Amino acid sequence: MKPPRxxxxxxxxxxxxxxxxxxxxxxxxxxxWARLLIDTLYHYRGTAYLLHDFVIxxxxxxxxxTPLTSLEKAVQFIKGGFSYRAKKELGSNMEVWQKGFQDHxxxxxxxxxxxxxxxxxxxxxxxxxxxxxxxxxxxxxxxxELDAIPQGLKPQPIVPSDGAAEAAPFQNxxxxxxxxxxxxxx
Numbered sequence: 578m579k580p581p582r583x584x585x586x587x588x589x590x591x592x593x594x595x596x597x598x599x600x601x602x603x604x605x606x607x608x609x610w611a612r613l614l615i616d617t618l619y620h621y622r623g624t625a626y627l628l629h630d631f632v633i634x635x636x637x638x639x640x641x642x643t644p645l646t647s648l649e650k651a652v653q654f655i656k657g658g659f660s661y662r663a664k665k666e667l668g669s670n671m672e673v674w675q676k677g678f679q680d681h682x683x684x685x686x687x688x689x690x691x692x693x694x695x696x697x698x699x700x701x702x703x704x705x706x707x708x709x710x711x712x713x714x715x716x717x718x719x720x721x722e723l724d725a726i727p728q729g730l731k732p733q734p735i736v737p738s739d740g741a742a743e744a745a746p747f748q749n750x751x752x753x754x755x756x757x758x759x760x761x762x763x
Contacts, residue, residue, distance in 0.1 A: 591629065591643045591727050593692045594652055596678040599671070603635035609667060611714045614638060617659040626651040627724035632696045633714035634703065639696045641683070643727055652678050686732040 598604050605611040611633045618640065622628045630641040644651040656674050663669045683689045700712035709717035716723055 589643065589727070589729075590648075591641065591683040591689065591730060592648055593639060593641050593681045593683065593696070594648070594678050595637060595639050595680075596652065596656060597637040597675045599673060599675055601636045601675075604673065605633050605638070605714065606635040610663070613662055613666060614659050615714065617655060617662060621651070621654040621658060622724070625654040627727075628716075629724055629726065630693050630696045630716050632699050632712070632716070634699060634705075639699065641689075641692055641696060643724070648680060652680075683730060686726075686730050689726065689730045690732075 605614060614633050615631075618628060618631055623645075625646055626642040626644045628640065628642055632639050640655070642651060656678070660673045663673055681692070683692060697709040697715065697717045700706050700715060701709060706712045709715060710719060712718060
Protein backbone atom coordinates (compact mmCIF):
# COMPACT_ATOMS: atom_id res chain seq x y z
CA MET A 578 0.00 0.00 0.00
CA LYS A 579 1.24 3.46 -0.94
CA PRO A 580 2.03 5.86 1.91
CA PRO A 581 -0.23 8.91 2.11
CA ARG A 582 0.81 11.78 -0.15
CA UNK A 583 2.68 14.62 1.52
CA UNK A 584 1.11 17.92 0.60
CA UNK A 585 3.53 20.27 -1.14
CA UNK A 586 3.11 23.75 0.26
CA UNK A 587 4.35 27.02 -1.17
CA UNK A 588 8.03 26.10 -1.03
CA UNK A 589 9.19 27.61 -4.32
CA UNK A 590 9.78 24.16 -5.79
CA UNK A 591 9.20 23.41 -9.46
CA UNK A 592 7.29 20.32 -10.55
CA UNK A 593 6.40 18.44 -13.67
CA UNK A 594 2.75 17.50 -13.35
CA UNK A 595 0.81 15.08 -15.52
CA UNK A 596 -2.90 14.40 -15.56
CA UNK A 597 -4.92 12.11 -17.82
CA UNK A 598 -8.46 12.22 -19.07
CA UNK A 599 -11.09 9.90 -17.63
CA UNK A 600 -10.64 6.51 -19.31
CA UNK A 601 -7.77 7.99 -21.37
CA UNK A 602 -10.30 9.40 -23.86
CA UNK A 603 -8.71 11.52 -26.60
CA UNK A 604 -10.68 14.66 -25.67
CA UNK A 605 -7.86 17.05 -26.58
CA UNK A 606 -7.65 15.71 -30.11
CA UNK A 607 -10.51 18.14 -30.78
CA UNK A 608 -9.09 21.63 -31.24
CA UNK A 609 -11.70 23.48 -29.12
CA TRP A 610 -10.88 21.23 -26.15
CA ALA A 611 -7.10 21.63 -26.55
CA ARG A 612 -7.36 25.41 -26.98
CA LEU A 613 -9.61 25.69 -23.92
CA LEU A 614 -7.08 23.77 -21.80
CA ILE A 615 -4.29 26.06 -23.00
CA ASP A 616 -6.45 29.09 -22.21
CA THR A 617 -7.13 27.64 -18.74
CA LEU A 618 -3.38 27.11 -18.15
CA TYR A 619 -2.78 30.78 -18.97
CA HIS A 620 -5.79 32.01 -16.96
CA TYR A 621 -4.23 30.83 -13.67
CA ARG A 622 -0.63 31.58 -14.65
CA GLY A 623 0.87 34.19 -12.35
CA THR A 624 -1.79 33.79 -9.64
CA ALA A 625 -1.69 30.03 -8.87
CA TYR A 626 1.63 29.06 -10.48
CA LEU A 627 4.41 30.05 -12.84
CA LEU A 628 4.22 28.18 -16.16
CA HIS A 629 7.57 27.07 -17.58
CA ASP A 630 6.57 24.53 -20.24
CA PHE A 631 3.59 22.41 -21.30
CA VAL A 632 2.19 20.03 -23.87
CA ILE A 633 -1.43 18.99 -24.42
CA UNK A 634 -1.60 15.46 -25.79
CA UNK A 635 -4.90 13.88 -26.92
CA UNK A 636 -5.55 12.17 -23.56
CA UNK A 637 -3.25 13.91 -21.06
CA UNK A 638 -1.15 16.97 -20.39
CA UNK A 639 2.28 17.65 -18.95
CA UNK A 640 3.15 21.00 -17.39
CA UNK A 641 6.28 22.29 -15.73
CA UNK A 642 5.07 24.66 -13.01
CA THR A 643 6.23 26.45 -9.89
CA PRO A 644 3.19 26.71 -7.62
CA LEU A 645 2.52 30.05 -5.93
CA THR A 646 0.18 28.17 -3.60
CA SER A 647 0.24 24.46 -2.78
CA LEU A 648 0.92 22.07 -5.65
CA GLU A 649 -2.44 20.39 -5.08
CA LYS A 650 -4.28 23.73 -5.28
CA ALA A 651 -2.41 24.72 -8.46
CA VAL A 652 -3.41 21.47 -10.19
CA GLN A 653 -6.96 21.87 -8.86
CA PHE A 654 -7.14 25.26 -10.59
CA ILE A 655 -6.07 23.68 -13.89
CA LYS A 656 -8.29 20.61 -13.78
CA GLY A 657 -11.28 22.12 -11.98
CA GLY A 658 -11.09 25.35 -13.93
CA PHE A 659 -11.02 23.44 -17.20
CA SER A 660 -13.91 21.15 -16.20
CA TYR A 661 -16.05 24.14 -15.23
CA ARG A 662 -15.30 25.93 -18.50
CA ALA A 663 -15.81 22.76 -20.60
CA LYS A 664 -19.29 22.43 -19.13
CA LYS A 665 -20.07 26.10 -19.67
CA GLU A 666 -18.34 26.81 -22.99
CA LEU A 667 -18.33 23.40 -24.72
CA GLY A 668 -21.63 22.12 -23.34
CA SER A 669 -20.02 19.00 -21.89
CA ASN A 670 -21.47 17.15 -18.89
CA MET A 671 -19.00 14.25 -19.01
CA GLU A 672 -16.32 13.45 -16.47
CA VAL A 673 -13.11 14.95 -17.87
CA TRP A 674 -10.25 13.89 -15.58
CA GLN A 675 -8.98 10.78 -13.89
CA LYS A 676 -8.67 11.32 -10.15
CA GLY A 677 -5.36 12.69 -8.92
CA PHE A 678 -2.24 13.55 -10.86
CA GLN A 679 1.38 12.53 -11.11
CA ASP A 680 4.17 14.89 -10.13
CA HIS A 681 7.93 14.99 -10.06
CA UNK A 682 9.83 17.63 -8.08
CA UNK A 683 12.58 19.17 -10.19
CA UNK A 684 15.84 18.87 -8.31
CA UNK A 685 18.41 20.83 -10.31
CA UNK A 686 19.22 22.42 -13.67
CA UNK A 687 19.95 19.08 -15.30
CA UNK A 688 16.64 17.60 -14.11
CA UNK A 689 14.82 20.72 -15.35
CA UNK A 690 16.43 20.47 -18.81
CA UNK A 691 15.63 16.75 -18.99
CA UNK A 692 11.93 17.38 -18.25
CA UNK A 693 11.68 20.28 -20.70
CA UNK A 694 13.12 17.94 -23.32
CA UNK A 695 10.64 15.21 -22.40
CA UNK A 696 7.69 17.61 -22.67
CA UNK A 697 8.84 19.07 -25.98
CA UNK A 698 9.61 15.67 -27.50
CA UNK A 699 6.38 13.96 -26.39
CA UNK A 700 4.49 14.86 -29.63
CA UNK A 701 7.48 13.68 -31.69
CA UNK A 702 7.69 10.38 -29.79
CA UNK A 703 3.97 9.82 -30.37
CA UNK A 704 4.40 10.72 -34.08
CA UNK A 705 2.16 13.80 -34.13
CA UNK A 706 4.96 15.86 -35.68
CA UNK A 707 8.59 15.65 -36.74
CA UNK A 708 9.81 18.83 -35.01
CA UNK A 709 8.57 20.02 -31.61
CA UNK A 710 7.57 23.50 -32.73
CA UNK A 711 5.19 22.02 -35.34
CA UNK A 712 2.83 20.71 -32.65
CA UNK A 713 0.24 23.46 -32.02
CA UNK A 714 -0.66 22.42 -28.46
CA UNK A 715 2.81 22.76 -26.98
CA UNK A 716 4.78 25.65 -25.56
CA UNK A 717 7.46 24.72 -28.13
CA UNK A 718 5.10 26.14 -30.78
CA UNK A 719 5.49 29.85 -31.53
CA UNK A 720 3.25 32.31 -29.73
CA UNK A 721 3.41 31.20 -26.10
CA GLU A 722 4.91 33.30 -23.33
CA LEU A 723 6.51 31.25 -20.57
CA ASP A 724 7.86 32.13 -17.15
CA ALA A 725 11.63 32.15 -16.70
CA ILE A 726 13.57 29.24 -15.27
CA PRO A 727 13.50 29.54 -11.47
CA GLN A 728 16.74 31.08 -10.19
CA GLY A 729 17.77 28.00 -8.22
CA LEU A 730 17.44 25.78 -11.32
CA LYS A 731 19.50 27.88 -13.71
CA PRO A 732 22.62 26.10 -14.92
CA GLN A 733 25.83 27.19 -13.24
CA PRO A 734 28.49 28.75 -15.47
CA ILE A 735 31.24 26.38 -16.54
CA VAL A 736 34.60 27.80 -15.54
CA PRO A 737 37.39 26.55 -17.82
CA SER A 738 40.95 26.23 -16.53
CA ASP A 739 41.84 29.70 -17.90
CA GLY A 740 39.29 31.26 -15.49
CA ALA A 741 36.91 32.68 -18.15
CA ALA A 742 33.29 31.73 -17.43
CA GLU A 743 31.18 30.15 -20.14
CA ALA A 744 27.48 29.48 -20.00
CA ALA A 745 26.31 25.91 -19.80
CA PRO A 746 25.52 24.54 -23.29
CA PHE A 747 21.73 24.65 -23.05
CA GLN A 748 21.83 28.10 -21.46
CA ASN A 749 23.29 29.65 -24.64
CA UNK A 750 20.16 28.95 -26.67
CA UNK A 751 18.49 32.32 -26.47
CA UNK A 752 14.92 32.20 -27.64
CA UNK A 753 12.73 35.25 -27.84
CA UNK A 754 9.80 34.96 -25.48
CA UNK A 755 6.82 34.48 -27.80
CA UNK A 756 3.59 36.10 -26.72
CA UNK A 757 0.55 34.07 -25.84
CA UNK A 758 -2.54 35.35 -27.55
CA UNK A 759 -5.70 34.33 -25.73
CA UNK A 760 -8.58 33.36 -27.96
CA UNK A 761 -11.74 35.31 -27.25
CA UNK A 762 -14.53 33.09 -26.10
CA UNK A 763 -18.17 33.96 -26.48
